[in-house]
Amino acid sequence: MSTAAYSVPVDRQQAEVREALRFDNVTCTFAGNGKRAQTYTAVSGGTLTIRDGEFVSIVGPTGCGKSTLLNVAAGLTRPSSGSLSVFGKKLTHGLNTQAAYLFQVDALMPWKTAEENIAIGLIFRGMPREEALGVARGWLERVGLQGHGKKYPHQMSGGMRKRAGLAQALALNPRIILMDEPFSALDIQTRHLMENELLRLWSNDRKSVMFVTHDLEEAISLSDRVIVLSAGPGTRPIAEFEIDLERPREMSEIRMTQRFLQLHTQIWDVLRGEVLKSYARNRV
Amino acid sequence: MSTAAYSVPVDRQQAEVREALRFDNVTCTFAGNGKRAQTYTAVSGGTLTIRDGEFVSIVGPTGCGKSTLLNVAAGLTRPSSGSLSVFGKKLTHGLNTQAAYLFQVDALMPWKTAEENIAIGLIFRGMPREEALGVARGWLERVGLQGHGKKYPHQMSGGMRKRAGLAQALALNPRIILMDEPFSALDIQTRHLMENELLRLWSNDRKSVMFVTHDLEEAISLSDRVIVLSAGPGTRPIAEFEIDLERPREMSEIRMTQRFLQLHTQIWDVLRGEVLKSYARNRV
Amino acid sequence: KDTPEKPELHIAAASTGITYLPMLVAKQRGYFKDEGLDVTIAAFSGGSKTLEALLGGSSDMVAGAYSNTITMATKGQHLVVVAAQVICPGWIFGVSQKHETDVKSPKDLKGMRIGVSAPGSSTHMAVNYILHKAGLQPSDVSIIGVGQAAGAVAAVRAGQIDALIVNDPSATILTKDGSLRPLENMRTADGNVKVFGSDYPESSVFATQDFIEKNPKTVQAVANAIVRAEKWIAKATPQQVADNVPPQFLGDNKALYAEAFTNSRRCIAQNGEITPKGAQTVHEVLAAFDPAVASAKIDLATTYDNRFVRKAAAEVQP
């Protein structure tokens, strides 16, 4: 697939800068409803770094602020304080044009068919329509949607929409990939196939990936590093784990290895604590 | 919680009829786009039964037709041929009023806060507003959303919306519960808490549950019976497994038992075959 | 014959009723054409709209009330009548059936609702004048604009107004079935003199001074056609008249039209002239209520120009 010619402009500083994304003391406070309502601080003092070419997974209790962090990384949410740097440059306004973002919720254009949705990003980058549709059809096949390309989003199942979204984001061949639970609506087998596909793509030219998931096994088996977020409100990264499993990895096999189980237990201990804390805190 | 007085009217035939839901040779064919477009048969000749008080999980490759079956069970989609019976009565028009349905996608009313959303079903059943809000607050706590009751759906995270939807459906105390991947957006720990909660509720008065999931472990650990669907198009149930694990079950423990792993392997073999078939078929 | 400077002429008509017959007949019988003019008559829903069209430059001439030239003179606009179409306005001022018994003369109208074609129009002025002569103030009555057509008829019949000033054919319709009992009849020379004391020029054809200066031949051609039509009308039977009105100005009720014509024919001018006395009367009527008119120094002789019609009367054969 020759998408490279249409990919996002390459930053000059790339070679020197080793950090794809850098969150500096990021705080996100949301306004409440009404005038006298309390604000809600979802993320507070979040400092973390995704190095260039690194695959980082973010795990944390539900509702802690993972999607919020991704929105900040994409430039869609401006932090209340703190800053985000993309390849060393502060992002003060506008979107993070280096990144592709797979949203947690459906975000396909309902008025376009699956293949048009996948092709549209390429068309935005100036690829001729026919060529873009050709590339899109290749992607459809890769995410197992061949034969469903002419369906509109409302005619697809939840898992199919997720996969179409995945293809849409990846087809752009961006330097940073932000993914919010991309595989949660898929059955395990399909999920493994997708995970393999993702890793294959990633290892080709080492994109920087920020990957949010609830599935700890998935996080470990895919990542270079797993970051655990604390329970909200005022979420911040509380633990980091380097995943020193060898690459290339085969999804269905790696989960049986000794080191994997070890890491799983370690991370799980931290994570469980946070979840219980979150649950308890909500329960009061 | 005294929701019983407001629950759906109890069918007279209940005692005699042993089948909560019965799909008789159900076929669902969807129209394509445009005049000359092909139709797509998602489900074909689907025959299955959910007995009264039974907890049945449905698994199958993504996009095979699980949500379609649930829609038929809810009376939202009318099958192209075949029929659905609810407690022995054919459902020829209207909705299945005995059932509560937790949708795969977000279905909360965006103009109501979390607690209003949960209370609304009770209000529809004639419970005074204040009382209903009281019950709703109880449910908020049970699904770990205490303190978030005044948030509108767009202010909640994906997992929080899912849990609010769960509370909304369960608060009605219906005789049949239809659930479409209710826990897929939750972290494992929260998921276990929710699963336990669901099982506790279910065991209280043995509702009939039709539970769609991608997580085979979840399916096995919750259910009385697991039904595997074939790959689409023309999906039909191809295998059934009685889960003879003892109840009550504790989520975090049951997965380690011998019988569990045995069942898992059995079901997995069938399922994997279907997924691969589905993937291959799409790949052509 | 001289060819007109502006052969394509647009005339804006404030109404196309009986009092505009000379123009309509001239058009239908081809008199304009005979003078080398291609006249288009644009119908407007009131006098003020025609003036706006004239001053805005979208019409060349106006068929409208003479009083307009006086009002406009106070605004610094110099309009000149070149041919009168009537010598009396052709109005009936009457009371509705309901008040037939209690209103015997205009002074009994105190506190009542009086319909005019539109507030501020020439009918409104005339009503003011009539009331003034009867010793009433304008504020003693309410004035309602009801138009001259279906709206006016409906308003009288439904008893929504107590008195009405209206011209034909509405006047004929309303008096025939007794819905309106005339108090003043300005369709006859006598009735007209009783109200105003003299001729009362109303419907006429005018243009801006500018236009007349630049297009004397065109104006002459118009005057010729109008005078010729007036002469023809003077001799025609009502049936002939009805047959010589363009169908769209006639409707499908020729009998009604003929009857209305019979009632109003005394008003149709015979030679297109405006008399100084008549002009004086109109000025008085306006001056009684419009302070702008009362205070302005207007040389009435400049508001009309009888030269064209006199020349026409001398030359034209019906």
Place this chain on the structure above:
Amino acid sequence: MRAIEFSPNNSFTVLVTRLAILFGVLFLWWLGTYQKWLSPFFFGDPIGVARRIVEWFVTGSVFRHLYTTLVETLLAFAIGTVLGLGCGLWLALSPFLAVVFDPFIKAMNSMPRLIFAPIFALWFGLGIWSKVALGVTLVFFVVFFNVFQGVREVSPTVLSNTRMLGANSRQLMRHVYLPSATSWVFSSLHNAIGIAFVGSVVGEYLGSEKGVGYLILLAEGVFDINSVIAGILVLTVFALVLDTAVSMIEDYLLRWRPVAGQTVAASA
């Protein structure tokens, strides 16, 4: 299930019901005027109206009037829609200007435009353009308010996603705002068609040399109510034709919509 299915997709039943209503109303009208319950002076009579319409078309006298009015209406509709769309999009996408212009636009919308007819006549002459201008001032606002709101209703997620995919503002317009606002636009267009006709007829009614409004004005002056009604009916038919065209475009553009009853019936 029932002998007759009152379903919107059963075009036979729909047609029959429509005709029943149409002829019912016509009959009541005829009866009312025939029995003098309704004054024929105001309500004409259906037979006279029909005769008038036939006469118009047989003699062909109506064509130039009809042509004028249709041209005015179509122009007003087209120009008003394009302007409304343009301004609606433009302001919806520049929040600052939207807030600044808000009171001015609302003020203009609340001005009785009829009163400007003379000014339009001044600027655009007595021909079709002054009527078009009047029509445009009516159509514009109907479209404007809906487009403005429609653009703001775009799903924030779809919008964010498309922006992340690298769309520039022109592309956002074409691929997100316009498709998303389509149903808003068409809702306003259905209204605007009628309004455009009203605009041209009223414009003609206030002063013109031809057109159906002119016919109506003249007919009113001589109490020819049948011609008035005939004029209105002829226009109405054209309005419906135009509306059908708009509906067809709408159906085409909104073909991506979920439709009720998605499953194909067994018999199909």
Place this chain on the structure above:
Amino acid sequence: MRAIEFSPNNSFTVLVTRLAILFGVLFLWWLGTYQKWLSPFFFGDPIGVARRIVEWFVTGSVFRHLYTTLVETLLAFAIGTVLGLGCGLWLALSPFLAVVFDPFIKAMNSMPRLIFAPIFALWFGLGIWSKVALGVTLVFFVVFFNVFQGVREVSPTVLSNTRMLGANSRQLMRHVYLPSATSWVFSSLHNAIGIAFVGSVVGEYLGSEKGVGYLILLAEGVFDINSVIAGILVLTVFALVLDTAVSMIEDYLLRWRPVAGQTVAASA
């Protein structure tokens, strides 16, 4: 970042820009008429207009006219909105009737209602009710088309969910259709306010004994263009007041909406 922030939330900049535009236009108007570029016959002059307005309010002569027009407008607005809402909801929820009535409604919308003024006068008298009737026929369609479309745009999932929760049709209406159609309704209301004013003024223009339309007509009859403009301006101010009230209700009802820039700024 810049010295002046052109943000819609900066109410000072907004106000200044608005005033600048307002006075700019007034100045151009004044200059145009003063220099005779614009004919004072058609455009009056701003100072004369201002003097006229002051005079009206000082002598109080305008109040009974203003009162009449406001009452008519409010009634037309209220009745038209309620009817439009009612019919829109009703038809949107009965697809069969909607399809059947569709051409009739569109036909009625395209009828030039001005021409019915005599019939309204006949039915409703020459008092305020005939003007209200005229206004209602205008407002109704604007609201109707939007409500009708708004109801059909309800998210199918939310609708299904609410039906599964056991809502009856009245409850569906109240808890799903109405909230979901709210932005549609309000979009039409902003338009309808202006239209209601137009309706009453035009109605008065066609036959009345008081009201601002009457004032305007009277002034037009004696070519007092300053009074015409003064009348229009006074009405416009009231239209803006009414619109502000509608906007406030709208903001309250739509408080559940996601707003842009959800995070609280550091300084806040």
